[in-house]
Amino acid sequence: MHRFANPARFLRLAAAIQPWTAGATLILLGLGLYFGLVDSPADYQQGESVRIMYVHVPSAWLAMAAYSTMAAASGVGIIWKHPLADLVAKAASPVGAAFTFVCLVTGSLWGKPMWGTWWAWDARLTSMLILFFLYLGHMALLNAFDDPTRGAKAAGILALAGFVNIPIIKFSVDWWNTLHQPASVSRVGMPAIDPAMLLPLMLMGLAFTTFFVTILLMRVRSEILAVKVRAIRLTQIHSVPGSATGELVGESLR
């Protein structure tokens, strides 16, 4: 693990992996959208609205996967103080927040015609909204301190504490009765979903996963570069006396 945690090695590795995950995203997304929007049947009850599921469900999966990534990275950052882990957590949260937002919006769009309401305060919907707020809180805490390491620590503690919400989201539909339907794919026995609809759902799920990996690698790379730029700026301020005042003003203004 520590072998790959070296930033220079990580940069090389990420640069090598990224084109492949990006390519896979394009192919899987193309296939998923084709099967989801064109070559899959309408549902016996929901009609064409069922196609919202092909975006809604993968966003929900990835919203939780991104949070788990963020929490795991925060744990590594807090316990082993590895700077790369903090950068992974920082890179993951806006992406996860975006997935959560897409999940909430598409769910709402589906809920109006199917349930008859845009929103219901049931356990599944509420816990998903809490997840969105946890992401927002994480991003806010990261930027609430002048010292980035202190921000990373505070945000990391939030990410770890908020992790209790993940099993609650997953099992909310089993523990309590909700307006939201129970799990269709991951349940005891066969998935309660027709193979013709499961195929685009799985393709979209894979596409969202490779998309997340691509964006995460991209963001971690740029975070590493940002740290380097910051370090170079700081050495410049200290080494060149003439430019120090101007640079310092610029630095404090930001």
Next chain:
Amino acid sequence: MTRKQRRLYFVLLGMLALGAATALVLTAINDTLVYFYTPADIQTKHVAPGRRFRLGGLVEKGSVIKKGETVEFKVTDLTASLPVTYTGVLPDLFREGQGVVAEGRLDPQGLFHASEVLAKHDEKYMPKEVADALKKSGHWQEGQVTK
């Protein structure tokens, strides 16, 4: 013990304590976390007339009576059932055998006056042809709303 180990145990212990606390709180407020009560819950819990709550279950077969704007039907969880009256627009998915969640109050006679009716969708996704074939072959099972 090194500082790293101490931090590791601290984080693990903290997560464990937080998880346990959350589990206890959720168990304690279990009753308020459910989105609706089933007719069987109402029988055992004796909700006072006039108190607002949500009632969930399946629309009983053959119980739907439309009188102009007003609809009367029974909500069942296959053990108990409760008569409901509602005036207003029903969701598209509303029909006999469908899961519904109605919000409203009981009157002293035990009739539930709903002010809002939502359709509850089950976890089954299939094309119309498959559903028709299942119904024809007699393998069709209505979704159970009770958890």
